[in-house]
Amino acid sequence: MATSAVVGALACQVDSYLRNFETTVVQCRQVVTPTPSKAGKKSAVQTTPSDVAQECYEVELKDTILFPEGGGQPSDHGVISTPDEQFPVLAIRRELLTALHKVSKPIEPNTPVKLEVNWKRRFDHMQQHSGQHLISAILDQMQVPTLAWNLGEKVSYVELPRKLTDEEVLAAEDRCNDIIRQGIDIWVEVPDKDLVNKDKLPEDYDAERGILRVVHIGSLDANPCCGTHLKNTREIGSIALLHQLPIRGANSRLHFLIGDRVRAYARDSNYLTRALNSRLSCQTEEIEAKIGRLESQLRDSLKREKLWMADVVKAESARVKEDLKLEKKAYVYRGDLVGLDYFNSLVAQIGNLEPNSGVVLLASGAGKNGGALLVIGEGADKVASKIREEGIIKGLKGGGKGAKWQGKITQWEKGEAESLKAFFDRLEC
Ligand SMILES: [Zn+2]
Known part of the structure; x- marks a missing residue:
């Protein structure tokens, strides 16, 4: 066989x-x-x-x-x-x-x-993998053991038992790149099996019949490993240590880039920076301050919008109440709004409708953005049923009972807003 x-x-x-x-x-x-x-x-x-x-x-x-x-x-x-x-x-x-x-x-x-x-993919993996050995070896020297690691599609990480300080990250990165420049040989040894630490072997790997390999980075590091590795640290090219993310309690994931990925990252970052320069009309060093100013402006605008909205709601609710008094029906249409937030504020301002005080029909949105329909007052569900039966708004879906009915409009088709207003005009309450 x-x-x-x-x-x-x-x-x-x-x-x-x-x-x-x-x-x-x-x-x-x-x-x-x-x-x-x-x-x-x-x-x-x-x-x-x-x-x-x-x-x-x-x-x-x-x-x-x-x-x-x-x-x-x-x-x-x-x-x-x-x-x-x-x-x-x-x-x-x-x-x-x-x-x-x-x-x-x-x-x-x-x-x-x-x-x-596929040599491009393999060489990238050899760079990430050999580089990870080096990062872990340097962190070991700092008494920070590597608990796990992950080779990502763009960015990889090592999981550590604690978060490193910024100074520690910088020191580890400097040390890694120093070792890279020294051009230290990386080599594989197949020693006597009894001498190999078998803790990290997969459970289903038959150590007796298999081969146990130990990967060395000069005299700096020796670790059992089955992966593919570079021959010399110089081929790692460069190591960039990036951000950390907390995980599993006090553990920290330290992200990194190695070899050709450092250049790719620099290229992508440069592209993004230039796009931000253009969109924000400022130099790179001004980006953060500019975004801070925009955030502050947005906060002010939202505050102002809230105040204006309160005034509009007050005025519109007064008009609705007046219409109800005169005609037992009122109509509100806001083509510039899509959701129900404005209507909910308006309905709250109008307050509870007494029995027999009429029906309010509220609709929002326009065109492909769709919108919402809200009907309140005695018999609201029947009014909504009529709108659906007559097929006035094709994209209308919703439900409700008695004095409140609300629905979503997936899309306003041409002429439907006018048809809804005409329906309201002939509505008898
Ligand atoms: Zn390895």
Whole structure:
């Protein structure tokens, strides 16, 4: 029976710089990835006939340069080529000691295949991963152990047992970049298994049959790790330590950027800064003060709006009461407002309507923004029913009983506001 290289001694782990590789298929099996709505985030399971639409295959190879997810490092992306076809490989996972490559079509056992790794993605992962080792080593020297880490799509983080001071962050960043410039070798050792700390090994990893690797950064750091690493700290390029966020009580997530991501971040930040310069018509150093002034202006405007609104509500409620007295009905339409806030203030100001005092019809909004309809007074529900029965506002949805009915208008169509007013005019109360 054919056997494959074990995870721990895969070609990508022995030489992380291999970009192309030739190997053969050991076995291939059909699997199905359940849709999230049906089965949550479970991993691949055996297929059933009804799941054929999502079918895919997992291929075991004699050896591989495509790294399976592990040690906090996401799986590689790559391409697998048979003598006849090419397939993308967008997920590789470890099952016990075996790396399984997910592809969309079956490949026969013993087929010779060529592999190509997505090197841009891999090199980025090697930079983030090796850089994280360095950050954690420097923080260890400051008596701050790393509890966990995450390699994000843009920004990554290490989780620490406490928040660092700004001075500590700056000192750690300086120290990391100093080590980068010193060009210290990063190397992998496979020592006697008894000498390796097995605390962080995955529970399902067979330490007896597997390979336990220890990654060294010169004499600075030594850590058991299965990931892919750079050969020298110089290749890390640069480390930028960013903001911290509190998590799980006193813990802190210290976010960071490494290598080419520092440049990408600088480019995005520059783009954003220039957009702010343009939108706020000011220099970069003035942005914060300018936003402070705008916030203060907004607060003043909102205060003023509240005062004006109170005056308008008072005047409009007086008019409504007058109309009720004269005609037993009143009409309010505000095309400039969408929600019910204004009407709620108005209704509160009008106060309780006595029985037999009439009906008030309040409508807001215009066009595609939609709006609201509120009917109050004795028989409000019947008036609303008539509006719906006559199809005056097509986008009207709502409900209510007796003296209060309120609804939402998804969209005002052409002529509907005029039709509503005409309906009100002929309404007999
Ligand atoms: Zn590592």
